[in-house]
Amino acid sequence: MSVSSEFQAANSTYVACFGDKGSLALPPAKKLAIVTCMDARIDPAAHLGIQEGDAHIIRSAGGVAKEAIRSIIISQQLLGTREIAVFHHTDCGMLTFTTPQLQDKLLAEHPQHADIIKSIDFLPFPDLEQSVKDDVKFLKDHPLVIKETKITGWIYDVHTGTVCILTALYQHKHSL
Amino acid sequence: MSVSSEFQAANSTYVACFGDKGSLALPPAKKLAIVTCMDARIDPAAHLGIQEGDAHIIRSAGGVAKEAIRSIIISQQLLGTREIAVFHHTDCGMLTFTTPQLQDKLLAEHPQHADIIKSIDFLPFPDLEQSVKDDVKFLKDHPLVIKETKITGWIYDVHTGTVCILTALYQHKHSL
Numbered sequence: 001m002s003v004s005s006e007f008q009a010a011n012s013t014y015v016a017c018f019g020d021k022g023s024l025a026l027p028p029a030k031k032l033a034i035v036t037c038m039d040a041r042i043d044p045a046a047h048l049g050i051q052e053g054d055a056h057i058i059r060s061a062g063g064v065a066k067e068a069i070r071s072i073i074i075s076q077q078l079l080g081t082r083e084i085a086v087f088h089h090t091d092c093g094m095l096t097f098t099t100p101q102l103q104d105k106l107l108a109e110h111p112q113h114a115d116i117i118k119s120i121d122f123l124p125f126p127d128l129e130q131s132v133k134d135d136v137k138f139l140k141d142h143p144l145v146i147k148e149t150k151i152t153g154w155i156y157d158v159h160t161g162t163v164c165i166l167t168a169l170y171q172h173k174h175s176l
Numbered sequence: 177m178s179v180s181s182e183f184q185a186a187n188s189t190y191v192a193c194f195g196d197k198g199s200l201a202l203p204p205a206k207k208l209a210i211v212t213c214m215d216a217r218i219d220p221a222a223h224l225g226i227q228e229g230d231a232h233i234i235r236s237a238g239g240v241a242k243e244a245i246r247s248i249i250i251s252q253q254l255l256g257t258r259e260i261a262v263f264h265h266t267d268c269g270m271l272t273f274t275t276p277q278l279q280d281k282l283l284a285e286h287p288q289h290a291d292i293i294k295s296i297d298f299l300p301f302p303d304l305e306q307s308v309k310d311d312v313k314f315l316k317d318h319p320l321v322i323k324e325t326k327i328t329g330w331i332y333d334v335h336t337g338t339v340c341i342l343t344a345l346y347q348h349k350h351s352l
Contacts (some may be wrong), residue, residue: 060236159198
């Protein structure tokens, strides 16, 4: 069965149990934005108990705050969120390479696109805990993140399913 | 109960039922990357029947392909995915504003940060179906997306939970 057929079969089951989710409001009920990795082993709704309507979930390679900032500004300015939880995770692919290494791999395949390749920062990080602290600090210090935002930093363990809070809950602009 | 306490309580339940998920491989089993919106009403794993280990899930305001390209290159080059499914959805916040409008709102609050504000393209779109077609074409034409990638474009209806395929499955570099 193709992925498209699988999607449609699974979706029929979901729609049959959709209940009253069609009346959920656009703004997240918990006024919360979660930033986490795209990693296939991670289901943030499942491991955090998030229901449809609760929270914005922003995901990318690594769950890096720098790339999430566009979404976070929209989330705060237009949809009223006032809390951000940043999750990075053990065994993350972003711990395994550097931007120059991936650029070299791409350059070997596409030498004619050197300009595009060299323009991309792939945003890997060499240290898991430090990456969470750095991203929380980035958000805390960002001039367009609303001042009273609560920001927490977390690590998800892909081998146990456990979440661990790394940075205590605090208000934006206060020190870590 | 604070959000952090809620996370930890829900996570305890998840961990208790974690089973053998700790041995899942890093590369996605379905060799699939899904791009979709951060919208709180959307649970892509639930509405598509995606299990832990199956697929990369990339989410942002709108689920726009342009911002997802860094993650997609990492997904393809380092973790072997060869299919991309792009989902946008009805009643999306990205249909409700323009970049200059949001910039003006931010400028009124932070006139001292005009340079940062004016540097951000918030990537809204005025037409839902066209935005899916545009993003599929963007990925199809991108020189760093692997040539044989299967790419599909979809719309998710937040009022019914239904997914609808908008662009037929096709190989990268073939016309829509």
